[in-house]
Amino acid sequence: MSEIEHTPAAPTGAAVAPQPGSGSARVKKTIVMVGMMGAGKTAVGRALAARLGVPFLDSDHEIESAANMTIPEIFARDGEAFFRKKESQVIARLLEEARGVLSTGGGAFLSEANRRMISQKGVSIWLNADLDVLWNRVRHRDHRPLLRTPDPYGTLKSLYEARVPYYAEADLAVRSDAQTSVDGVVDRVLDALASRPDVLEPET
Structure with a gap:
């Protein structure tokens, strides 16, 4: 079973303290984690932010904080279309406010406007997990409104x-x-980002 499922929860959306030995590169654009529910966007994003010594933010958490409601409650009361509109607004704000690591909800990247905005102001990274892996991670959880x-x-x-x-x-x-452990996936992310000097500037 993947370690992604068992990462200790830190306060979601809060800045993450840098780990010893972090800060080997300067983040020039926000790194945006995209992909399906269960892909590990929050766990990997939080660990990546800690490795780089930058803030970690979660768009779903920011939406819940602004609305003072959970995502399932927002879906039930206002519907998915309302949620998607608020999601786009929150992502736009977070891309403007700080450079760091941002985890997005599974449906956020379906919007062409969101995809364009993320690529213009940050860099999108798809955490690509197979269907069976995703199912094993989400099947025992009851907080996914789309799976009810x-x-x-x-x-x-x-x-x-x-x-x-x-x-x-x-x-x-x-x-x-x-x-692969969370740290192992973070290593893969950093390897991929090595091709993007516009995102990570190595320290000299």
């Missing part, structure tokens, strides 16, 4: 098949599998 259906696996499969073509438009892609 009679056939949650079938729903997840449909979402996966519909969304992968959009995630494939991300600036960079990194594998997230069940055999």
